Amino acid sequence: MAPGSMGTVFIGDPTAKLPDDLLVEVISRVPYKSTCCCKCVSTRWRDLISHPDHRDKLPRSTLAGFFHATSATEHHRHLSHGYLSVSGNWCRHDAALSFLPKYESLEILDCCNGLLLCRGRKSTDPKTLDYVVCNPATEKWVTVPATKWSWDMSSACLGFDPAVSSHFYVFELVPALAWNPIKRDDYSIEAVGIYSSKVGVWTHPIVLDDPIEILYLSGGAFLSGVLYLCSDNNSVAAIDLEGNCRIIPLPTPHDDPGGPNVYVSRGQLYLTIQGASELSFWVLEDSSSENCWTLKLNISYLRLFGIDYSSSEQFYGVISAHPEHNMIFITKGFRLWY
Template sequence: METRGRKRKRDMEMRSPFSKLCDDLLVEIISRVPFKSTRCCKCVCRRWCDVVSHPDHRNKLPRSTLSGFFYKTGNLCCRVMNRHYESLTGNWCPDIDPSFSFLPKYRLCDVHIDMLDCCNGLLLCRRQQRQPYASDYRTTDYVVCNPTTKRWVSVPGTILSSKVLVARLGFDPIVSSHFHVFEFAPAAERVSMQLRVHARTKPLGIYSSKAGVWTHPDNWKCPIEIDRYSSSTFFRGLLYLSSCANKVAAVDMEGNCRVINIPTSDGSCVARDVYVSQGQLYFVISSASELSIWALEASSTENWTLKHNVSRLKLFGDEESSNYDVIIHPEYNVILILCTRFYSTTRTFTEIMSYDMDSRELHSVSDLGHDCKSPYLPYVPLFSHSLADGE
């Protein structure tokens, strides 16, 4: 016999507007919330739990969160950097092999694989192969791979690929299994080796895995500087890139560019980073005195809200011989801080720390080791085997 409390609960569920939605529409709604919220949806009622747990729906729902990050090591004497992966969540994610042994085999001395970007479970790498009788490398192509499932796709290079300073990946598994590669090359008049490092990027190439070709918008104009150290993130079909100026460039898949002004900060800015967390775009400003985090209220506006700030003194004490990179957790109000201390002009040591924005508590996580190099690419595993044109 049904108890009064259980009957009342069932009646409330039946009166809920969501009770009138079919399972497919309910899955479509839940698929657009972060991984943490998806887990909470299972606790709403028995029906929601069954919908989220059903095998037919799993590929449509967020199934993972931040598990670790990729990085490189090497000093000024090294010609080639070593690749590494640092796990942050224990053994729940399959072992990640940063050597990418699942890629086609090449003679180690003849090929160099450089990690460029990571987006929603896929990793973008550039393959450079040494030409016969040449002393340096020449870019041959790119590789987009899933380190979790070990599936990969080869992306052909362009005539400008050997001069490329910035290449980024755009991928949203909820929308499509296809991806886009954005290639920013320096202007033709500034491609000499002497100016290569500091050249401003002008030409834009966009590769579509669905079409299998590169497109180069003739009217591409970017009013801000984008260099190899520009932070980026892909969010709702737009690639957001930071710049040395107080601006963010938002580029869509057709090459249309919109510039967003960012809040100015007091003091000299050391770095500016853009991230997506909990379904919102964030901008991190690291100055000589503090670290501040701003949230964009709506993608169609330039209204930023200060979410949090913390003094450099609280994070590092009175140490001056240190630098740091930050990673905002995609699901929680937590910042990962990669603090690098300099012992000499060629020797560094990096420590991982976590900072909770709610409790304002700082904790040491682990020591990363010597001679670590940015960019630190946060990795959210993608367990789905759907990778368009995958090998």
């Protein structure tokens, strides 16, 4: 090598002579995040990674995207469903869920670790409804019989942890309106019914010692056999599979109509609180102690979106956390950010 030389310089792509199968084999041995970066190397690498024949060989994220429902319009009486990919992976998900039985209407109520919980009303008998739990990736589904409370449910939640068991649980959150018609608060939960796919039956509604004032449009999170729900009194309600409920105070009061939300990521429960000018992120370290939350991050809306929340007419909302990575998904108006 001559003095001052930097070594051999390759002109063009040094992998150009590698056959496609061998190159795919090499790429398949790197982590998923690196696979995404490999798409930027060249158009050939991008096309190889995206090709249907190679998708099963390459690493994929467990989070492929989100199913969502669109609101009914004047011309379309029923809700329709869509699917939004966030990983860039090919996904054969049927956004319309057409593999399910035919229902007059079908609502997506909840999701948990790849399973969807839906509620369907039959066209042959509109007064009859079913819960349906399905896996869109395999297009397998089972029906869960409704209870006498199902018509009055403002929400129902799904619990499923494939690392622990192949069985799932459906939680019916019985509002005060159904339990006691004199009351008119749809979001005051006074009883909980739990269905176990292992035994195939519902437990009788378990009356809570103190009603839970759940937040409107606030989702739940299922972790280690416990369903976590955000309450309206600056706390998180934790309901186990026996119907026992304990209250976990929030680390700080929330002052936004969006309210707090809970999510599961990397085997821990996370909490987001929307303040007047920033989002805060907390992790549950020990639910048995008073100081059970640890602050992970504060971030301003100005830094996130380039505009202060108080001066924006659009709604910001954290909708989910990635199950494996340090990533959150936020809606601003009708746009998804992550």
